[in-house]
Amino acid sequence: MNPQELTAQEAARWALREGLPLEAGRHADVAATAHHIRTVIGTLRELDFGDTPPAAVYAAGQEADHASL
């Protein structure tokens, strides 16, 4: 799936929403790079994941290791 083109203004607003103010001169370049990344990643929307879980890195019980340090 090809995500909708990201405008410079949208990129700036989304970044600001994440707490990252972008200088005005960077809006267009960041928008173009982000659009390219989102286009590549957007391919994953084709997959029917069913009940496939994310590959997790969490395992219960590891706190005990830290406590022993």
Add this chain to the structure above:
Amino acid sequence: MRPFELTLTEAAAALDGGSLSPVELTESVLERIGAVDEQLGAYVTVVAGAARHAAARAERERAAGRHRGPLHGIPFALKDVIDAAGLPTTASSRVRSGHVAQTDSAVAGRLAEAGAVLVGKTHTHEFAYGLTTPQTRNARDRSRVAGGSSGGSAVAVAAGAATFALGTDTGGSIRVPAALNGVVGLKPTYGLVSRHGVTPLSWSLDHVGPLTRTVRDAAFVLSALAGHDPRDPATLRDAPAPDALVPDGDLTGLRIGVPANYYFDRVAPEVETAVRDALTRMSAMGAELVDVEIPLTRYLQATQWGLMVPEATAAHERTLRAVPELYAPDVRILLEAGELVSAGDYLRAQRARTLMRRAWRDLFDRVDLLAAPTVPMTAVPSGQENVSWPDGTTESVADAYVRLCAPANITGLPALSLPVGRDHDGLPIGMQLIGRPLAEATVLRAGHAYETAHGPLGEVAGSGA
């Protein structure tokens, strides 16, 4: 042969036999650094004084009969994202100005315990987020890229300016520069080697591993590095300790998967020929070649980016807001754009990874190893940004270098790159051997058998110069 030209295995044997001392070996490597590094730019920092001190200590311990193992007295370098107590970890970035590591990383600590001699810290593409390492020049042709991101480590080993080195690998950053400089690089199974004290790029994809001149050398280093570490929750608790010594032997009974798709697509003809010739030789050594289909290839780049891009942005959250102007432009814009990747995108990538791991596990029901080119083309001229393929497509050099390495990062499988030939310009070509989880012994045994029979074995770049 001068001491800096010795492989780790040869140097360890010479030290054990008394024909060489740790001080002589370290002095030879330091002299070599002095002779070549101004041209190559492999090192950020050289710690000659500390290295001489460590070498003298190793010499005293060996003389007193305290033998710490094959790395005792061997000079090595650390990629400069790996902490060594008292030294800056610059990550080859102005962002890290003034940083000094307070303690050793887990791997630096293990190598110190093994008696290895740290000679310096090597350049990385800034924060390991890139594939060329622009500060460093290729050891075989200085007009070409070193590869990355562990470019300094690969060049140092290839040039004899370190007997071995450590790198990190998130999408090929050990294997790519290993292939481009004609050395051996091993990305171990995810979780076999601790990342504690290593500057992260992408937690779920990052690995630490050795760059060496031979496969057997890599096994010696891996055995010193591997082991559970509660400070890195991804490390495996019950992984068997890797054997330090790779056995000699042929490849009888080994089933090697030869990809029918993906790994030979958009690959330079000379690279394909060299790898297929290597496979023919491995078949003649007793291996059974089995055609295999690589699963879910359409989603490999999407999964790699969906994991790496938001994780890298998260790792740099504070400094990207505090000192964005200190990042190099190529890294800064990737970090900024990563802010615009959603949680939904990230979870889809993690779920796709689950599908890939399952599919690759099934693939390895039929074979013991997968063999493929490490990278689609040899080292490109410095400054080249894109590569065009006969099918009419164009891709960035970085994307091309990552393309064949990323699957082993997504799946966490062990992957070894070893030299199998040269192109018409004399530039090295690497072959990648990928194994089941924790099957480092199989990967290393096959690589060792190949290089023992067919070489090249530990050839130092430009040592006649």
